[in-house]
Amino acid sequence: MTCAIEIISSRGYAQASLAQIAKVAGISKGVISYHFSSKDDLIEEIVSDLYESGSTFMTPYLAAQTTALGWINTYIEKNVLFMKSHRKHVIAVTEIIFHARDEEGKPRHFRNIDTDATINVLVKMLHRGTMEGDFREFTDFSARVLAATIRSAIDGLSFQLAASLDLDLDAYAKELVTIFQLAARKV
Amino acid sequence: MTCAIEIISSRGYAQASLAQIAKVAGISKGVISYHFSSKDDLIEEIVSDLYESGSTFMTPYLAAQTTALGWINTYIEKNVLFMKSHRKHVIAVTEIIFHARDEEGKPRHFRNIDTDATINVLVKMLHRGTMEGDFREFTDFSARVLAATIRSAIDGLSFQLAASLDLDLDAYAKELVTIFQLAARKV
DNA sequence: GATTTTTTTGACCGATCGTACTAAAATTGA
């Protein structure tokens, strides 16, 4: 899995064939088939692995927040900082999310503005922020667009990371927090 | 090219093999090789085709703007509206941009925050908006992050489009304009 | 209508894909 992450993050999803992964890992590809029921299984393992450690990392910070404003700022900031400590893994999973499709070509992980769980949580928080007096008024749609834009900013940063190695993520996190705080705040 | 766009936009880049394209087009795949020097050539043709019509569509609107504020609002709005009239083509090219890599796996089209031409133009406009008194102060870095976030929002919308068919793009454009106007304006 | 040029077909190439399977090697346990 580590070698698969290495290949996907540095050379892209398409380069991550079992043969390539086995070569980098210094094993025969039979070993991969032995430990994973399929290539898709290996890929999904990489995804759920990151979700797990991401959740472990994020949850305490988010749970400590008492306002929607604080929650969203923390969500953005810690999401970006998590990329610092799990850089290659995040890049790899972003690649997977935007590449993996089922046999008919339907996206396996695409974010849907109406159903995506992450977006739904953000939408809820935006509405809460309005009630708490920190955020402007949102319709359901305008909250969803803003939530999707926040997610796009974070996903887009992951693509940035794959291309440019010397990005100041602490500074980037600060800027994103500023941008979306301004975009959401009460006028 | 039309059939390739159809496949890429509906079933993804990976499904767009020469065999599949030829099948949908009702021709033999030799024909594709006859009219295009390679598959990459066909793909690049699809990209530059969209860039051309995109430029033709956008330029008059942007040229009519007299302020940086107006320029950026128009840039966002017209970019989204262009997706309405060239929906499948835009989805396909977004797919290509995020999938196409050279033989070593290096991204062919990834946006680099420091060098991407589109981001550079947005950065210039943000600085101009500050001078014109409409935008807040930006460092070069903070302008680049905001510019990249604007691009991510637009690219992200393209992915949204691939997944959900019933999206009110006029309303979406308005929301994005609002979001980034608030994010950039003088406090 | 005959000849040349352009276009299309369909078979075929070598390479690579994910996977299956067998036999060897390594490890474990009594």
Added chain:
DNA sequence: TCAATTTTAGTACGATCGGTCAAAAAAATC
């Protein structure tokens, strides 16, 4: 120590990839 179990290597498989090519078909030219 030796049999049972787990893990590995290596080969082979059918399928599909992008690309090539000779011959047939269609279109253009005279």
